[in-house]
Amino acid sequence: MTTVKRDTYTPETLLSVAVQVFNERGYDGTSMEHLSKAAGISKSSIYHHVTGKEELLRRAVSRALDGLFAVLEEPGAVRGRAVERVEYVTRRTVEVLVSELPYVTLLLRVRGNTRTERWALERRREFDHQVADLLKAAAADGDLRADVDIRLATRLLFGMVNSLVEWYRPHPGTGSEQLADAVVHMAFDGLRTTR
């Protein structure tokens, strides 16, 4: 009965199941037994694909990190005024969060108890620093209000964007473009029409 499943099992489907289990139970709370049950394949079949759960974690957070870092290489992130570039990066970050939701969720929940987790945290900080540098450049250009501390603004921007993984669920009528528009409008232009 399970032969079909086993035959069609690929590293990608295993990864997708593992990420779901990690997000539900927490990485620390997940055993190979849990993964084996959720995937419907034996532990030894899992070991055929990966050395253990830490490798699955590394592959999963790599997928999220690769998506995020790729944004920083896109033309919109490297050309033009800093304020336009940081708006572009914010918009695309939201889109990556939505398209890679379970992977980014896992990345944002990583605590730092294992080598892989510490590596993921460091890469995440590196991404945050690059965005912070863009915000600093935009402030230096005079394109950001001077009465908000840039470090605070960076934290608040990431707080807003990263909160998406906690509450955003894809549904018809709210595409990632509308979501990205809302984030960019709110963060850069504000909600208010009058003063």
Place this chain on the structure above:
Amino acid sequence: MTTVKRDTYTPETLLSVAVQVFNERGYDGTSMEHLSKAAGISKSSIYHHVTGKEELLRRAVSRALDGLFAVLEEPGAVRGRAVERVEYVTRRTVEVLVSELPYVTLLLRVRGNTRTERWALERRREFDHQVADLLKAAAADGDLRADVDIRLATRLLFGMVNSLVEWYRPHPGTGSEQLADAVVHMAFDGLRTTR
């Protein structure tokens, strides 16, 4: 050696220790044994004060919820244009988050596994709804930009504000007033000076 501690123990100090342990280990992961060790008093001494860890959780999240709901009764929250009221509530919410940081942190991490947790979640949703209603009223007044969905804006605003519990640590030079200013400026006026 522990007599002095025991004699000076009050329900408030026990609550403060319990909240710290809940935030570190998670509520589910905390036993009476952990609380007893952290407080430096016996389990029976704890039972002298409370019926168990769920009562400590209820007292802790009540403190956070009481602080948040009190904001909604303040003059700045009930008088004037809706947009001014929602700005006021946002500012004061940040201040309550900072002054009651461990209690609000615990509140925001509540999952809903016990009756007390489900009650806390429901009260939190009630608070969120009241703020959402203020935002709707401000939008109806034409004081909020029409191109951002109000439900999305509410989620993003809470995402930004609630993220504070994850990264804000009190330190000299960044008071809660500066923080509240930054949140209000960013959410309502935007970071950008030019278009």
